[in-house]
Amino acid sequence: MSIDLTDPPLRSGPRPRTTGREIPHDQLDQFSPPHIRDALVADAQALAGVFTGPSQVSEPASLALRLHEPAGPWAAFLHPSPDEFGHIHRSGFLHLTVPVPLIEPLQRAGWIEPHPISRRPEWPDTIVMLYAPRDEAELAVARAVLRSSWRQATASSATENGVIIMRAMAFTDFGADLAATDLPVPEAGPGEVLVRVLASSVNGFDLGVLNGYLKGVYDYDFPVVLGKDFAGTVAAVGDDVTGLTPGEDVFGVVMRPTLGQGGYAEYVVVSRQYGLAKIPDGLDHTRAGVLGLAGTAALNAIDAVAPAPGETVLISGATGGVGAFAVQLAAARGARVIATARPGAEAAFVTGLGATWAVDHTDLPAQVRAITPDGVDAALHLAGDGPAVAALLANGGRLASTLHYLPDEPGRDIKATAVMADPSPATLARLAADVVEGRLRVPVARTYPLAETPRAIADFTAGAVGKLAVTI
Ligand SMILES: NC(=O)c1ccc[n+]([C@@H]2O[C@H](COP(=O)([O-])OP(=O)(O)OC[C@H]3O[C@@H](n4cnc5c(N)ncnc54)[C@H](OP(=O)(O)O)[C@@H]3O)[C@@H](O)[C@H]2O)c1
Numbered sequence: 256m257s258i259d260l261t262d263p264p265l266r267s268g269p270r271p272r273t274t275g276r277e278i279p280h281d282q283l284d285q286f287s288p289p290h291i292r293d294a295l296v297a298d299a300q301a302l303a304g305v306f307t308g309p310s311q312v313s314e315p316a317s318l319a320l321r322l323h324e325p326a327g328p329w330a331a332f333l334h335p336s337p338d339e340f341g342h343i344h345r346s347g348f349l350h351l352t353v354p355v356p357l358i359e360p361l362q363r364a365g366w367i368e369p370h371p372i373s374r375r376p377e378w379p380d381t382i383v384m385l386y387a388p389r390d391e392a393e394l395a396v397a398r399a400v401l402r403s404s405w406r407q408a409t410a411s412s413a414t415e416n417g418v419i420i421m422r423a424m425a426f427t428d429f430g431a432d433l434a435a436t437d438l439p440v441p442e443a444g445p446g447e448v449l450v451r452v453l454a455s456s457v458n459g460f461d462l463g464v465l466n467g468y469l470k471g472v473y474d475y476d477f478p479v480v481l482g483k484d485f486a487g488t489v490a491a492v493g494d495d496v497t498g499l500t501p502g503e504d505v506f507g508v509v510m511r512p513t514l515g516q517g518g519y520a521e522y523v524v525v526s527r528q529y530g531l532a533k534i535p536d537g538l539d540h541t542r543a544g545v546l547g548l549a550g551t552a553a554l555n556a557i558d559a560v561a562p563a564p565g566e567t568v569l570i571s572g573a574t575g576g577v578g579a580f581a582v583q584l585a586a587a588r589g590a591r592v593i594a595t596a597r598p599g600a601e602a603a604f605v606t607g608l609g610a611t612w613a614v615d616h617t618d619l620p621a622q623v624r625a626i627t628p629d630g631v632d633a634a635l636h637l638a639g640d641g642p643a644v645a646a647l648l649a650n651g652g653r654l655a656s657t658l659h660y661l662p663d664e665p666g667r668d669i670k671a672t673a674v675m676a677d678p679s680p681a682t683l684a685r686l687a688a689d690v691v692e693g694r695l696r697v698p699v700a701r702t703y704p705l706a707e708t709p710r711a712i713a714d715f716t717a718g719a720v721g722k723l724a725v726t727i
Contacts, residue, residue: 287347
């Protein structure tokens with residue numbers, strides 16, 4: 256749920272009489288129950304670049320929220336220092352710096368009061384005390400205020416000659432390594448959305464971009480930031496954008512006409528109309544960040560072969576990101592799935608996703624024919640040898656290939672589709688709904704911090720089961 260902090264809901268009941276530092280017994284109902292405070296702390300810790308530790312300026316159990324790993328003692332105090340931008344008292348009260356335009360509406364609606372420290376002339380008057388959230392509804396407001404504070408702190412913590420700088424993983428030319436790079440935060444033009452990226456993933460496409468295989472297909476606008484997937488929060492919207500406001504959670508696939516901006520960055524500008532959808536409640540950023548491209552390719556491929564209940568569908572490449580989604584989508588339609596996987600953990604992975612049989616791709620024809628001597632009704636070619644996969648189709652069979660293999664065999668009755676992932680808002684929304692409603696599991700094998708994306712790419716190249724996530 257997104258909350259408009261310029262017009263927040265009214266907080267119920269009287270304002271607390273405490274600053275939250277003390278815990279008077281007659282004010283216990285003004286504090287956060289433990290599970291609410293735990294959720295708030297978890298949310299704060301999930302914010303990109305945030306470090307937490309004991310506050311140096313408040314009661315010892317108060318948790319400081321900082322933007323940089325401290326090299327020495329934690330001496331700095333509250334934004335606009337580059338470090339601490341707030342802390343969470345053990346009572347759930349938050350001491351935060353808040354963007355100036357939000358202070359009046361939040362105070363009017365009963366959520367904040369000026370922090371006592373802000374009465375001292377040397378401190379900015381944006382430091383407020385946000386009352387402890389007492390239930391889920393109040394937690395949603397506290398989260399939104401916390402995010403606005405964090406966004407303000409991150410945006411002004413890194414500037415160079417007045418230009419706001421972001422951290423990205425980019426490469427500067429063909430053959431150059433992917434490296435941590437400071438780049439200007441891009442601006443959203445008309446019809447575009449600036450997303451504060453919190454998660455992305457590794458896809459085969461990213462390898463193609465990095466290795467220069469897409470030279471001639473796309474223009475490379477160096478430095479090229481890698482990352483096709485993204486999930487995060489809307490930081491700003493350009494002119495003509497409707498239906499989205501800053502702070503809303505979104506995910507999707509970067510579908511820009513040139514290669515330059517990508518999801519391995521703190522910010523990316525994407526189109527409002529295409530490749531973007533809102534993240535529904537119940538889907539976190541990390542899973543949303545791996546869902547876009549692989550989920551879309553899987554759904555498009557399954558739609559192309561349209562398996563009917565009881566039909567057999569061979570999925571070659573079932574252990575990969577696309578395959579892991581495709582196995583589930585085919586099984587959900589009642590198909591009997593034959594999935595490629597090595598014996599052992601890989602086989603358990605695909606059968607756990609709903610495959611009826613696991614077959615070893617090194618012995619594909621024999622193992623598939625042993626299951627269905629007349630061939631399969633449909634096949635997805637996500638990896639391996641296209642002709643070998645097509646040869647296992649029964650007459651009249653359907654093939655979908657994400658590798659753009661189209662059989663050219665006169666006399667064979669095969670309907671083949673070369674799949675080009677089409678992440679329309681409707682497709683992304685459908686995938687997200689499938690996840691939230693428990694029909695689609697998002698198999699995140701491992702999560703890497705932004706700086707470790709080269710290792711994520713190396714691990715992907717060496718072979719991974721499921722999706723590799725990157726968090727920013
Ligand atoms: N056209 C499009 O719009 C589109 C969209 C998305 C993806 N794609 C393409 O679709 C393919 C799959 O994507 P992905 O993200 O799922 O990649 P992935 O995660 O690398 O998955 C490929 C999987 O296939 C397995 N594999 C390798 N050789 C195989 C063989 N001979 N037979 C059966 N399985 C084999 C791999 O296992 P090991 O890791 O153990 O080798 C891996 O688990 C990639 O080539 C990608 O570029 C295309």
